[in-house]
Amino acid sequence: MTTFTTPSLSYALLAPILIVLGGAVLTVIFEAFLSKAIRPLVQLSVTLGTLVLALGQLWRIRNESSLTAAMGSVAIDGPAILLQGAVLILAILGVFLIADEDQFTVQAAAIPGSQEERESIQSGEKLTEIYPLTLFAVAGMMLFTISTDLITLFVALEMLSLPLYLMAGLARRRRLLSQEAALKYFLLGAFSSAFFLFGAAFLYGYSGSVSLAGIYDSVSGGTGNSVFLLVGIVFLSVGLLFKVGVVPFHAWTPDVYQGAPTPVTAFMAAATKVAAFGAILRIFYTAFANAYWDWRPFLSVIAIVTMIFGSLVAISQRDVKRMLAYSSIAHAGFLLTGVIALNKAGLEASIFYLFAYGIATLGAFGIVTLVRDSQGEVTDLSRWAGLGKRSPLVATVFATLLLAFAGIPLTSGFIGKFSIFSAAYESGNKSIVVVGVLSSAIAAYFYIRVIVLMFFTDPAEDGTSVTIPSNMTRLTIALSFVITIFLGVFPAPLLNFISSMAIFIR
């Protein structure tokens, strides 16, 4: 008989996640009991309130550090605070976009084109399930970045993934495409989760522990069967790399980005990347730190292939959402160089890059939601021609964000790329830096092509128009623009803040 010990939890340190989960439960209850007239407003307020509250609590515990907040399953340290904060900030901006109900189907279960669907549209109902789903996903993402054992990691992975699968299928228009995307994402996600679990099993077999610290000790001690370690690292990596969408685990990205409702795409592209890279950084910087001789080569290959593939294929895209998807693949490659660097500068640069990229991504997709014709969003790039002449402000903001993606100075993208490449260079991975800079040059081509299209091409005949954005969409786009420029001109405050925090505890 083993004696049962009561688990001790540091509620204050876990409060940010608990608040989000509490909010999620609350919104589920509201979903069931509130009348449909007041539901949208209440759900939105509760969601935003929850996220802001969580962010506030996070700020209060920013100087705390603990490995035992939840019986050793999570770590509260500098990176944990930064990454959770980034997820929350991006989620808040994402919710502003999600609040645009016109993007979402009224009844997700109705078969596209059926009588049932028509009836639900006529009923004038509005879909609000998106809010609890978002909150659950946010909680999963936050947990993913702080988990320190493989079981918690897996739970967090599923917690963030399952809502996202659903959210991807909620588009109001082109519903078949949206549902196809959701299904693909789910099937492939399940497939890669299996890899993750398989890898976790191998690692347990290697070290006899599922905690990252235990794996680190085994690697340092050199005990155990190294084949188990290698297979474990590879399979665990497959599961993680799938989430960030690097080649060859990227194939879902363009289809899902295109099919999902644009606000969901924006949220997913920005926040999921932070969460997944947060977990990758934590695992590779702590558990596998001393096995870098084993994993650096294959991660380098993946980074190189990803950067080149993403940049090259983006060139031939005709759809702005797919182009942004391939762009996100290329950026995942750039971010991997920060993982490979395996030094403090790499960690700092990665966190800065994740935040800067996430902010710019939200703004860019926010603008995509604005360019419409009578059928809804227009994502065909050829119909964006001459946008700069008709809507100079929107086109200018979009151009600025594209320049940030391309890494042009005076934008946050430049600072991010510069710091992440210099970290990789310092660590001695010079070939990766060369490839990174070259693919940045290729990538600049397709970003600037869009700018040329918007400003130096005559407007297309079939009139697309820019709708007047709602205040919240406007806020997201404006903040994205301002932060992107601000971080490009005065990056020092954020860089210094990150630098003072970015140390993983083991």
Next chain:
Amino acid sequence: MISNSLVYLIVLPLFSSAVLLLTGRRADRWGHILGTLAPGISFLIGLYQLAQMLGRSNEERAVTQKLFSWISVGSFQVDASLMLDQLSICFVLLITGVGTLIHIYSIAYMSHDHDRRRFFAYLNLFIAAMLLLVLGDSYLNLYVGWEGVGLASYLLIGFWNQKPTYATAAKKAFIANRVGDLGLSLAIMIAFASMGTVSFAGIKEHAGQASTGVLTAIGITLLIAATGKSAQFPLQAWLGDAMAGPTPVSALIHAATMVTAGVYLIVRSNFIFDAAPNAQLAVAIIGAITLMFGALIGTAKDDIKKALAASTMSQIGYMILGAGLGPAGYAFAIMHLLTHGFFKAGMFLGAGSVMHGMDDEVNMRRYGGLRKFLPITFATFGLGYLAIIGVPPFAGFYSKDKIIEVAFNSGGAKGVILGCAALLGAAITAFYMTRVMILTFAGSKRWDDKAHPHESPVLMWLPMVLLAVGSVTSGFLFTQGNSLQKWLAPVVEQSPAAEGELLKPAVVSILALLLVITGVGLAAMMYLRKPVPVQAPADVSIFTRIARRDLLQDEFNEAIFMRPGQKLAKALGIADNAVIDGAVRGVARLTQGTGRTLGLTQNGFVRSYAMWILLGAIGLLATIWAVTL
């Protein structure tokens, strides 16, 4: 010594220029007054500085003012600093003094022009840039002013750019100057590379340790700069065309001040040329060539302004020759520069006055007998004429004879050749200037009855009178007790002990006077005895024809530089399009093609995607296996 008021010399005209340009048409009514006050006040500041300077002992007369730290890169430190010493005060007073007079003249001369305000803005800009040029304490600061005067000169030559030929003339001047500017920038780079400094004081200090080769290179590149700005051989071709600008511009920029910047540069760099005899000799030779070149062109010009321009070229040749003669000649080069500033500016203003009375006619063959109609202009122009040909006791006599004398006494065959060239130049000068006088003011009238020649208003003739006073007295004042020589002594090295004189000063003066009389007589015989044809005679010797075409300078430039340059540019354009752009386009096509091919992997089937993941996992296993083996 430090002075805090130097900067106002420059700031006032610069500020005025900015105000005139930025306020636009609103300033039309009072713009010319502001534009004239600015250099006027600068002149007063200059006089104040002179008074201060006179109150100090000879060694402490130079003052400096640091404005701000301009460039600070590692060990390369350049301050934006101003320095006023005995040499620059001469220029400051010349620029602001003559400049103010010409501004006053322009008020009347340009009164019918719609763009008079803009004209004054450019003139002020020129004054500011020229003052910066002579006040900068390093080659880099000088360079800023050097480029600034080039810009102002371009803007003013092309002031009436509605005429395509005038716009072309402005472009020509600008391009010729750019060639020279390249020389200056090369000189600065060589100096920095070899000595690590660009300030006058710093280079003077290091010049002793530098090798002769380096110093010669700096000297030659500085000479190239001087030939561009001062219209010296072989970059002289732009000056004649520059007469397209309004006449006050010709007087101020293309006679009195800007074109003498080359002389200033060489005299300022005396520590380099004194240590590089070959470069110094090159300076003297260029001066001698140009003084002959300009004089010969002057004999054949019928356009009064172009004749005066040729004369300017020739007179600056004298100054460059003087500067090329080393310590013995620096002071006389500057002296001739100052006297020339008076009499040539006065003559240009006189020419402007004649044009003013003759409906902008410039062809001297259509003048004749104007002395009765423009008596003041005739008198002031005549005094300038006597000064330039070197009749004692007018200004040119003192300054030019001194240069001829120093040339003869510079030793050996070099001295004889340079001296003879200078003497001969004096004779030709007398000839062509007499020709100008006779064609314009003497003889019978050759103009149409439509023209009504009349004397100019007081705002125009007053500056002419004041300049004429300078033409008469300045030479005497500068030489009285060797005052200018002594004044400049701390800046330029003192003349070493003479190595035995070849010709006594009196002999030189008599020789020069005889030749001048010959030139005058020849001109009188040719143009007074029989009536001057209104059309230039066509049946003239080949030499006259060549002289009329500026000694073929344009033909030479076009054949040697312009046409091959155009061909080269065209060929490079084709090469750029085919080779470089072709490569770029090829890479772009290749990249796009690769991207499209890779994009085919995205076939939409979830089974394929899953396969990629599986293959990826296997690939990673293979990689890690290969690495750990």
